[in-house]
Each structure stands twice: as C-alpha cells, then as structure tokens.
Amino acid sequence: MDLGISGRHAIVCAASKGLGRACAEALAREGVGLTIAARTRADIEATAEAIRQAYGVPVTAIAADVTTVEGRAAILAAAPRADILVNNAGGPPRGDFRSFTAEQWLAAVNDNMVAAIELIRALVDGMMERRFGRIVNITSSAVKSPTADLSLSTAARLGLTGYVAGVARQIAGHNVTVNNLLPGAFETDRFRGGVTARAKAAGITYEEQFERQRSTIPAHRVGDPAEFGDACAYLCSRQAGYITGQNLLLDGGQFPGTF
Ligand code: NAP
Numbered sequence: 001m002d003l004g005i006s007g008r009h010a011i012v013c014a015a016s017k018g019l020g021r022a023c024a025e026a027l028a029r030e031g032v033g034l035t036i037a038a039r040t041r042a043d044i045e046a047t048a049e050a051i052r053q054a055y056g057v058p059v060t061a062i063a064a065d066v067t068t069v070e071g072r073a074a075i076l077a078a079a080p081r082a083d084i085l086v087n088n089a090g091g092p093p094r095g096d097f098r099s100f101t102a103e104q105w106l107a108a109v110n111d112n113m114v115a116a117i118e119l120i121r122a123l124v125d126g127m128m129e130r131r132f133g134r135i136v137n138i139t140s141s142a143v144k145s146p147t148a149d150l151s152l153s154t155a156a157r158l159g160l161t162g163y164v165a166g167v168a169r170q171i172a173g174h175n176v177t178v179n180n181l182l183p184g185a186f187e188t189d190r191f192r193g194g195v196t197a198r199a200k201a202a203g204i205t206y207e208e209q210f211e212r213q214r215s216t217i218p219a220h221r222v223g224d225p226a227e228f229g230d231a232c233a234y235l236c237s238r239q240a241g242y243i244t245g246q247n248l249l250l251d252g253g254q255f256p257g258t259f
Helices: 018-029 041-055 069-078 102-130 151-174 189-202 206-214 225-235
Strands: 009-012 033-038 059-063 084-087 133-138 176-183 247-250
Touching: 009 018, 018 033, 018 041, 018 084, 018 133, 018 225, 033 041, 033 069, 041 059, 059 069, 069 102, 084 102, 102 133, 102 151, 102 176, 133 151, 133 225, 151 176, 176 225, 189 206, 225 247
Parallel strands: 009 033, 009 084, 033 059, 084 133, 133 176, 176 247
Antiparallel strands: none
16 A cells, blocks of 8 residues: 655654664655654664665654753754654663652653653644644553553653643644554564563573563564554554544554453
8 A cells, every 4th residue: 555655754763773763664665754863873874874775765864862852953953844753762761660769750751751742842833734744652552551660651651642632633633643652562672671671580581581471462472663663654644644642552462451
C-alpha cells in the first residue's frame, strides 16, 4: 500500500538505534525526508548515512538531547515545518518504587512527558495551518499494564497519555492526528539491558531470564523493531487520518484484557 506521504518531512527523536531508528527507516522507505536526533554524534550521523544510502531520502542528523530546551531548539531549527513528529526518548531508570527521589520523579516527567509536549506545542500550529500533521509518541505497554520496576515510566507516560487524549480532539478537524504507540517487548539495547538487570536480580543467566520473559508472550517471541516501525509509518500515513487519540499496543498479545 502506498502510504501517501512521499515527499513529506519527519522529525524522529531518539533515532540512532532501537525503536526510533526503526520508525525513521519505515518512514524513509515511504519517501519521507528526515531530521533524526540522538545524543551521540557518531551514532546519529552513522544512522543518517545508512538511511540515505538505503532509501535515497534527505536525512539531517542532529546531535541533541531531546529532554533539554537547547536540544529541542536544535531539532526544531533543522525542521521547523515538519509534517510528521515521532516523539521518543530513553526510558527512565528501573527500580523499587520506594527508592526514587523527588528529583528522579521530576526528571522522568521532564524526559517522558514534557519533552514530547514541548515539541508538539512548537509544531502543531503549522501542521494545522497546512492541514496535514501526524504525531506519534512512543510510550510503553507499562502505561496499560504496570510492572514492578517501572513505576517512573508508567506514571510519567500516563501524564503524556492524558495530554494526548485531550489535545487530539482539539486538532483533529485540521487533519492533524496524535496517537501513542505502546511497545511491549522489542529486542533493542534497552530491552537487553532490562533482561540483564532482571537476570542479575534473580541470580540466573541472561538466556534463562530471556526465556522467562519470552514464554509469557502469547506470540512466543520478542518483537522485531521493524514491525514497530511499520506500525508507526501507518499511523503517519494519509490513510490513517481518521485515527486519533488512540493508544496502540504492540505486545504480541501479552496484555490480557479485552480492550
Ligand atoms: P534503545 O534501543 O536503547 O535506543 C534508544 C535511542 O534513543 C538511542 O538512539 C539513543 O541514542 C536515543 N536517546 C536516548 N535518550 C535520548 C535523549 N535524551 N535525547 C535524544 N536521544 C536519546 O531504546 P528502545 O528500546 O528503542 O526504547 C525507546 C523507548 O521505548 C524508550 O523510552 C523505552 O523505555 C521505550 N520502550 C521500549 C521497549 C522495548 O522493549 N524496547 C518496551 C517498552 C518501552 P543516544 O544514547 O546516543 O542519545
């Protein structure tokens, strides 16, 4: 299916690897030009070059921390008229809920809620004027299904989820949509770090912990980031203009509820 977005321009945050990169690649495959950002200059420049070579679209690499005012300004300066915004950042630390300080709570809210809100705020009026905009926030399955060590992630991302629910209805009339993608287990560096930490806590090997987690997924496998990228590209498509304010779980069936 032609997604009808060739020639459009997307900002994809936190995109040198993992889920952000997968979203950038899926959009590039559809002919979308990119501004991609991550903190480590060598990594984001290497990813940009790989995407240019593979898909022949223009790609600007920005070495920036999306959780800072300066980082967001640098990203926006490179693409002030972006048609598509994919919000993403590293996840907050795992740990026992008793262990988190007020500073850590505020940092989680800044990194996983406020950063996305600020980029949306900067771009949404232009999208509305041009009568096309697609905003996708990468959140987490932890929003629907909290896990013991991810309370910082769950709480901060729920703030963003509530914001999206309200804003989506205010901008839908201008063909601007905003949706959240909720990853379950996808094999990325972040996922492997979680398996390593849980294996250590349980006193078992990485392979044993990986198998514990995999065996709880009805699909009997961990997700491929490319599958996640494809879902993102669809939500950014011309055809997805009637989908807004939604929370789409990609978790191989792990969440057991009907809705
Ligand atoms: P990943 O493989 O570790 O990749 C993270 C990417 O984000 C890298 O490109 C990293 O590059 C960049 N990044 C991190 N912090 C950044 C910042 N402050 N500013 C700009 N770029 C930043 O992680 P992932 O698995 O793709 O996870 C992406 C998001 O999905 C995270 O919020 C994670 O918590 C969430 N999530 C993932 C899973 C999963 O199974 N993978 C499940 C649920 C939720 P630099 O380090 O160079 O900046």
